[in-house]
Amino acid sequence: MRSVTVGILGLGNVGAGTVRLLHERRAAIEARLGAVIEVRRICVRDPGRRRAVDVAPELITADPRALIADPMIDVVVELIGGVEPACSYILAALRAGKHVVTANKAVLAERGAEIFAAAAAHGRAVYFEGSVAGGIPVLRSLREGLASDRIEAVAGIVNGTSNFILDAMTRSGADFAEALRGAQAAGYAEADPTLDVSGGDAAHKLALLAMVAWGVRVHPTAIAVEGITGVSAQDIRAAGELGYLIKSLAIAHDSAAGPCLRVHPTLVPRGHVLAGVTGAYNAVLVESRALGRSLYYGRGAGMMPTAVAVVSDILELARDLVAGVAPPVAAAVRDLPPPRADGGPTTFELLEHENYLCVQVPNLPGVLGRVATCLGRHGVSISRMVQDRPGRGPVPMIMLTESVSERAMQAALGELASSPDLAAPATRIRVLPASLV
Amino acid sequence: MRSVTVGILGLGNVGAGTVRLLHERRAAIEARLGAVIEVRRICVRDPGRRRAVDVAPELITADPRALIADPMIDVVVELIGGVEPACSYILAALRAGKHVVTANKAVLAERGAEIFAAAAAHGRAVYFEGSVAGGIPVLRSLREGLASDRIEAVAGIVNGTSNFILDAMTRSGADFAEALRGAQAAGYAEADPTLDVSGGDAAHKLALLAMVAWGVRVHPTAIAVEGITGVSAQDIRAAGELGYLIKSLAIAHDSAAGPCLRVHPTLVPRGHVLAGVTGAYNAVLVESRALGRSLYYGRGAGMMPTAVAVVSDILELARDLVAGVAPPVAAAVRDLPPPRADGGPTTFELLEHENYLCVQVPNLPGVLGRVATCLGRHGVSISRMVQDRPGRGPVPMIMLTESVSERAMQAALGELASSPDLAAPATRIRVLPASLV
Numbered sequence: 001m002r003s004v005t006v007g008i009l010g011l012g013n014v015g016a017g018t019v020r021l022l023h024e025r026r027a028a029i030e031a032r033l034g035a036v037i038e039v040r041r042i043c044v045r046d047p048g049r050r051r052a053v054d055v056a057p058e059l060i061t062a063d064p065r066a067l068i069a070d071p072m073i074d075v076v077v078e079l080i081g082g083v084e085p086a087c088s089y090i091l092a093a094l095r096a097g098k099h100v101v102t103a104n105k106a107v108l109a110e111r112g113a114e115i116f117a118a119a120a121a122h123g124r125a126v127y128f129e130g131s132v133a134g135g136i137p138v139l140r141s142l143r144e145g146l147a148s149d150r151i152e153a154v155a156g157i158v159n160g161t162s163n164f165i166l167d168a169m170t171r172s173g174a175d176f177a178e179a180l181r182g183a184q185a186a187g188y189a190e191a192d193p194t195l196d197v198s199g200g201d202a203a204h205k206l207a208l209l210a211m212v213a214w215g216v217r218v219h220p221t222a223i224a225v226e227g228i229t230g231v232s233a234q235d236i237r238a239a240g241e242l243g244y245l246i247k248s249l250a251i252a253h254d255s256a257a258g259p260c261l262r263v264h265p266t267l268v269p270r271g272h273v274l275a276g277v278t279g280a281y282n283a284v285l286v287e288s289r290a291l292g293r294s295l296y297y298g299r300g301a302g303m304m305p306t307a308v309a310v311v312s313d314i315l316e317l318a319r320d321l322v323a324g325v326a327p328p329v330a331a332a333v334r335d336l337p338p339p340r341a342d343g344g345p346t347t348f349e350l351l352e353h354e355n356y357l358c359v360q361v362p363n364l365p366g367v368l369g370r371v372a373t374c375l376g377r378h379g380v381s382i383s384r385m386v387q388d389r390p391g392r393g394p395v396p397m398i399m400l401t402e403s404v405s406e407r408a409m410q411a412a413l414g415e416l417a418s419s420p421d422l423a424a425p426a427t428r429i430r431v432l433p434a435s436l437v
Numbered sequence: 438m439r440s441v442t443v444g445i446l447g448l449g450n451v452g453a454g455t456v457r458l459l460h461e462r463r464a465a466i467e468a469r470l471g472a473v474i475e476v477r478r479i480c481v482r483d484p485g486r487r488r489a490v491d492v493a494p495e496l497i498t499a500d501p502r503a504l505i506a507d508p509m510i511d512v513v514v515e516l517i518g519g520v521e522p523a524c525s526y527i528l529a530a531l532r533a534g535k536h537v538v539t540a541n542k543a544v545l546a547e548r549g550a551e552i553f554a555a556a557a558a559h560g561r562a563v564y565f566e567g568s569v570a571g572g573i574p575v576l577r578s579l580r581e582g583l584a585s586d587r588i589e590a591v592a593g594i595v596n597g598t599s600n601f602i603l604d605a606m607t608r609s610g611a612d613f614a615e616a617l618r619g620a621q622a623a624g625y626a627e628a629d630p631t632l633d634v635s636g637g638d639a640a641h642k643l644a645l646l647a648m649v650a651w652g653v654r655v656h657p658t659a660i661a662v663e664g665i666t667g668v669s670a671q672d673i674r675a676a677g678e679l680g681y682l683i684k685s686l687a688i689a690h691d692s693a694a695g696p697c698l699r700v701h702p703t704l705v706p707r708g709h710v711l712a713g714v715t716g717a718y719n720a721v722l723v724e725s726r727a728l729g730r731s732l733y734y735g736r737g738a739g740m741m742p743t744a745v746a747v748v749s750d751i752l753e754l755a756r757d758l759v760a761g762v763a764p765p766v767a768a769a770v771r772d773l774p775p776p777r778a779d780g781g782p783t784t785f786e787l788l789e790h791e792n793y794l795c796v797q798v799p800n801l802p803g804v805l806g807r808v809a810t811c812l813g814r815h816g817v818s819i820s821r822m823v824q825d826r827p828g829r830g831p832v833p834m835i836m837l838t839e840s841v842s843e844r845a846m847q848a849a850l851g852e853l854a855s856s857p858d859l860a861a862p863a864t865r866i867r868v869l870p871a872s873l874v
Contacts, residue, residue, distance in 0.1 A: 021727055025585045032584065129582070135728040137574075137582025144581075145566070145574025147469065148462045148748040273734065276713045283732075290458055291572040291745045294735030295720075297710065304727035311585040325760045 003036040004318040007067040007098075009089055010079035011044045011060075014103055014130065016052035017307030018077065022314075023053075029315065035322045037314060041067045052303070068093045075317055077310060078102040087111045090126070094118040099327060101313040103130030103306050109204035113217060116333060125327040127313035132205045133158055133282040135305035136298040137312065142212045142286065149288040151213040153253035155436050158205040160280035160300045161196035162228050162248040164188040166236070166265075167278045170245060175233045188280050198227035199248065199263040206250035209284065210259050211333055213252070218261050219338040224348045226264040235358060235427055238398045239267050241386060242356070245275045246429060251436070253287075258336050260347035267356050267431040274432075287436065349407035354383070354431035357401060359416065360394040360423040367421050368397065374419060378412035380404050394423035403434070440473040441755040444504040444535075446526055447516035448481045448497075451540055451567065453489035454744030455514065459751075460490075466752065472759045474751060478504045489740070505530045512754055514747060515539040524548045527563070531555045536764060538750040540567030540743050546641035550654060553770060562764040564750035569642045570595055570719040572742035573735040574749065579649045579723065586725040588650040590690035592873050595642040597717035597737045598633035599665050599685040601625040603673070603702075604715045607682060612670045625717050635664035636685065636700040643687035646721070647696050648770055650689070655698050656775040661785045663701040672795060672864055675823060675835045676704050679793070682712045683866060688873070690724075695773050697784035704793050704868040711869075724873065786844035791820070791868035794838060796853065797831040797860040804858050805834065811856060815849035817841050831860035840871070 006022075008015055022029070022037055030036055042055060043064045061067055068076060068089065076093035078100060080086045086107045093100050095118065102108065108115065108128055119126045129139050133156065142151065157163050161183060168179040180197070183189035195201045203223045210218055228248050239246050244267035252261045268275045273295055277283040282300025287293055299305035320327040361367045372382060381402040387395060401409070409428065416426050443459075445452055459466070459474055467473055479492060480501045498504055505513060505526060513530035515537060517523045523544045530537050532555065539545065545552065545565055556563045566576050570593065579588065594600050598620060605616040617634070620626035632638045640660045647655055665685050676683050681704035689698045705712045710732055714720040719737025724730055736742035757764040798804045809819060818839040824832060838846070846865065853863050 017727070021585050025587065028587070029585060135582075135586075136731055137578045140582050141574045141578065141733075144753065145572075145577050145749050146745060147752050148458050148466060149572075149745050150462065150465070271713070273713055276708070276710055288745075290454070290741035292736045292742060294573055294733075296731075296733060298731030299729045305729060308583060308586050308725075308728045312582050315584050316581065319765070323760075323762045325762050328756070 017303035130309035135308040156284035454740035567746035572745035593721035
């Protein structure tokens, strides 16, 4: 039987899951593929460490260069994570004529241009299903299932940590810090959770979704990113009273000026298909011209779910290698210019949506009028208002605005920030745009 | 530029959608594929009829045999529907060396053995993504995204008509007949809705899901099928009071004795991911060993959604044809024996679940005791009971049973049916098994 030979860089969680899956499902894979997937070498930093999977000691090496240079290896699987040294290893593997599978969104988001250029130059493929939404086959669905369709928008819950924390806050009424500690204790948040709760990780994944959906590489500074650290227990309670849940969404939509990408906490109507995505689950909603709305839901992280995606990429490469065909190199991707390259407003600033607004103001006559007048000067109208627990001293005043441009809203927030009426900075959370409801 | 040549049998809704999509997305398809998809001939019954899409008259023919025999055609796309003459055309196309794309679940469910044997004998591929859940790439996800995973169960809302009717009954309190008329008026149910509301259509699709998930062909008589015609407005109201929605589900799970398939109305807990699938949407929930729970959701029928799936199959074949490789012929499928071939209970009869039970009984002392005693004789325990609007004359008594085997429940229902206490036959609706909650 033919064999396809794999070298794996990194034997952490996902690496161990990949080795385990290839081993446990060996018979099924061989029956389906008509070939053997052989793990020839695994590179680890510390060969002495105990692993989550049993591996024959002779497979283990501490020398990534030797693995990459091994002429018997067809596919290099990069599961180290982070930008360096992962990027150097991927580039070296492509130069050595290997195809590459990776689950590393950071390296693709930050060094993708270089990596895909090297892949094209050497006629090799880079597959990365595991880098977005773990084991959910959403990139494959966009690329193949919806191959002939025109993608209009994607909106995803793609950071399990943020979703777990917001979900815990919603269920228990806890504040952010308390929910974060709970997520850390349950293993759903890292000791340093910054990349997750800041929206940075979701932005990396969104850039990859946009690349597959539209064949564009978006300049990192063109993605508006807002984390969940500013969402309070009171915001979640007030949103609930207005009929919404707060979710951290990564949203991209196509426009005449090119795709517009943003990550931010979002008010999602209760009953919406994304509102039901709880805990550490991920989901990506896709709006496309012919198919309409579709949704892909499942575990977005973890050892075995991500391994399923990594092995699906290995098998896709293996099918072509067994057939003696060159696997398809990534389709041409064009780079979008950085925002405001032409000095005008960005697509994001022109975007229109409703907004949730919470301001702490003294319960005195005239204050509401001054706040509303300030908003009105920028074209921001209030559609609903709730005053939370009125009394003496500053009280939270909660508003929902009519749909208004992001630019107008930012200008209004800027003026409000300098108002002597406000006891604390206003909290603004965007509402899911009508086209995605 | 290379071209891949297609002949289409049938220019109804899905045929017209396919032609339109291939035309409208021509540039995008060529850029991605590096080849042209050329529609060379379209066979219709009545060439004079007006169509939902503009087609050059010289493409139209009324002679399916000439289309199939055309040596320039690489792929025959069967979009006639029904078992015959679709089956004969598919077999003729395979014998003539064509690859086949179809969206016809009926012909595959009833004549699949013959069709796949012919495909294997002639080394040709039969792709059928459009036959299950319209444009949702669920077969592709099972086959490729989850290629290395072990599928444990699938549970789908795969008949849009049934889901639309149950949803309308739930929202408006209407009874079945009234909701059916509404669905017919809205174009969501055929004039003769039998195949949809009887569960037959869902059973066809479930058989195809099982074939892709486990490589087995299930004997049609081995699928337990129950339609939604027996579900009353009162059942929906009572289920709602107990915290459930009633959905028509197609469920299959793997077991030591092979996959067990069934289609029936099911009580789904409110808040469950399948409970949120409303209207004519479809969704398939997959439980697999490594990935865990995943869900694929979208429009399960209609002109453009199904066309997206058909074109995705054409493109997958085209990629291989352009590369000069033989597309993969379906993996070996084994036929499961008919149920009770060995005389013992079927996997379905051994299945355990809770049950909703509604009996109409006179409001007299002793009746409840006799019903409960009868159930108890068969090992059926009642966990909750609601008496709906007590008064004189027969009143509905609504019960939820503890988890019990299907065989025991059927025996209890058989004895109840002959009880003089019952004013009408009991209604029993199964609760979603705990493993899928």
